[in-house]
Amino acid sequence: MSSTNKSQTGINQIYEYLCVDEFIDNFINAQSLKTALAIGLIDYLQQSQFCDVDTLTRELRSDRLGLELLLDMLLANQVITEKNSEISLSEKFLIALQYRDLLETKLNFANLVAPDFVNLLTFFINKPSQFMERSQIFDMFGYHRCFDYTPENYELTKRWMKITTVLTKYEAQVCLEHHDFSQYQKILDIGGxxxxFARQICAKHSNILATVFDLPLVCHIGEEYISSQPECQRINFIKGNAMTDNLPRGYDLVSFKSMLHDWPENIACQFINKAVKSLNPGGTLLIFERSPIELVGQVLSYSMLPMVLFFRSFRSPLVYESQLLADGLQNIHIESINLEMPFFLITAKKKNSEI
Ligand SMILES: C[S@@+](CC[C@H](N)C(=O)[O-])C[C@H]1O[C@@H](n2cnc3c(N)ncnc32)[C@H](O)[C@@H]1O
Structure with missing residues (x-):
């Protein structure tokens, strides 16, 4: 198994997005940043570059004492700097602000998860099944709502898809950096x-046609999202259930991006087995997933709360490797990639012809 991370690959633009976590590292920092965004303080400083507290109080129609407290919190979090009573956004934060969609998504996601942590941590640690029954966040991600269209199902599904889409916007770039997709023409992304993910692959490789296989309502919302993108003519959606339906065949790449961890090991292995049947001889199966969280003495960042909730789901890549071997795949390559937590990328080839 090979391993790469930021330090080994050098300072690379692809990984720069990881800097957003620094500003959401604890509860106070996260909430003060959220308020600064909400009251327009960040926008105002971005436009005006420098200004003093009097101007800010007036322009934002804020309570002076409240604003001073907020500015103190932002100063401590290095979101802003102050020199000769002039306040400005810090250089470090200006870099993070280039990834504002991700910053806001991670902040909102952690805040959505926080009540479960505050109210249910004892169940989470001791009685996982009871935690699942009571958890708001697991309910929010309920796949049972992704089959039939109702206005409520649509809104709730769209809400979590917004989160997965923004996370994938950045993670996909890492995957594209680590794997050469130029060799493929027809790809299938299961749970896409x-x-x-398919869009980014198509954007980089103009010869690729992609199919996304996912639950019906997810595909419906996905079609709406992709319809305004330049790659829309090369991406089609197939509505289905990978548990019960046959998967389409005839692809030279089949991928699972952050999909398999959602399922018990035996079902994840069934998905891999089905995916192999979708591959042409000589085709490649690719898995890009989160690995188990490794804290080794580190303090958990607030921005990591959502991933901690799923910590029981993340598996060693060796589990998937066993299934790939059992399915007769060859040239299995596993690479560890350190992002805000460990990820792995597995690729494996189907034999060229059946013996
Ligand atoms: C954790 S999300 C990952 C989504 C996407 N691959 C990404 O990385 O952003 C898991 C995806 O699997 C899909 N999914 C769950 N159960 C499925 C099933 N039985 N058949 C097909 N797709 C399924 C979900 O709708 C969701 O889009």
Whole structure:
């Protein structure tokens, strides 16, 4: 198994997005940043570059004492700097602000998960099944709502798809950096969600045609999302259930991006087995997934709360490797990639012809 991370690959633009976590590292920092965004303080400083507290109080129609407290919190979090009473956004934060969609998504996602942590941590640690029954966040991601269209199902599904789409917007770039997709023409992304992963592959490789296989309502929302993108003519969606339906065949790449961890090991292995049947001889199966969380003495960042909730789901890549071997795949390559937490990329080839 090979391993790469930021330090080994050098300072690379692809990984720069990881800097957003620094500003959401604890509860106070996260909430003060959220308020600064909400009251327009960040926008105002971005436009005006420098200004003093009097101007800010007036322009934002804020309570002076409240604003001073907020500015103190932002100063401590290095979101802003102050020199001769002039306040400005810090250089470090200006870089993070280039990834504002991700910053806001991670902040909102952690806040959505926080009540479960506050109210249910004891169940989470001791009685996982009871935690699942009570958890708001697991309910929010309920796949049972992704089959039939109702206005409520649509809104709730769209809500979590917004989160997965923004996370994938950045993670896909890492995957594209680590794997050469130029060799493929027809690809299938199982559990491909809004189509963002497929879209990025198609955007980089103009010869690729992509199919996204996902639950019906997810595909419906994905079609809406992709319809405004330049790659829309090369991405089609197939509505189905990978548990019960046959998967389409005839692809030279089949991918699972952050999909398999959602399922118990035996079902994840069934998905792999089905995916192999979708591959042409000589085709490649690709898995890009989160690995188990490794804290090794580190303090958990607030921005990591959502991933901690799923910590029981993340598996060693060796589990998937066993299934790939059992399915007769060859040239199995596993690469560890350190992002805000460990990820792995597995590729494996189907034999060229059946013996
Ligand atoms: C954690 S999300 C990952 C989405 C996407 N691959 C990404 O990385 O952003 C898991 C995806 O699997 C899909 N999914 C769950 N159960 C499925 C099933 N039985 N058949 C097909 N897709 C399924 C979900 O709708 C969702 O889009």
């Amino acid at each position: 969600n809004s189509g963002e």
